[in-house]
Amino acid sequence: MAASVVWYKTGEEWLAMKEIAADPDVWEENFDEWKDHAEQVIGNLRDNGQYVKPVSFKVDGYRAWCDSNEYPYDAASRSKYAAYVAEIGEYHG
Numbered sequence: 001m002a003a004s005v006v007w008y009k010t011g012e013e014w015l016a017m018k019e020i021a022a023d024p025d026v027w028e029e030n031f032d033e034w035k036d037h038a039e040q041v042i043g044n045l046r047d048n049g050q051y052v053k054p055v056s057f058k059v060d061g062y063r064a065w066c067d068s069n070e071y072p073y074d075a076a077s078r079s080k081y082a083a084y085v086a087e088i089g090e091y092h093g
Contacts, residue, residue: 003045004086006078007038007054016059022074055082 008014011031018027028034045052062081063073071077 002051002053002086004053004055004079004082005038005042005045006082007056008034009056013056013058017062017078020059020063020073022072026075053086055085057081057085 008017008031014031014034018024021027028037042052042054062078065071065081065084066073066077069077071080
């Protein structure tokens with residue numbers, strides 16, 4: 001089974017998500033810090049034999065999904081949405 005990891009392709013995507021986040025206090029200060037941390041986490045998972053699937057999505061698709069499922073825009077819902085997108089095999093955005 002793959003570990004689905006939220007992946008932001010650009011600083012603009014990252015910032016758009018941070019701006020709507022219910023938990024901005026847990027975010028890194030900037031995109032470069034986030035990317036360094038995310039790459040470290042992915043590397044650690046892979047080093048431990050885990051298959052990792054980075055999942056990219058845009059804020060509009062995520063927001064619509066959260067609203068339809070009555071989820072807050074937080075880390076738990078971002079993880080759930082990444083798993084959902086990975087499972088259905090589609091890019092939502």
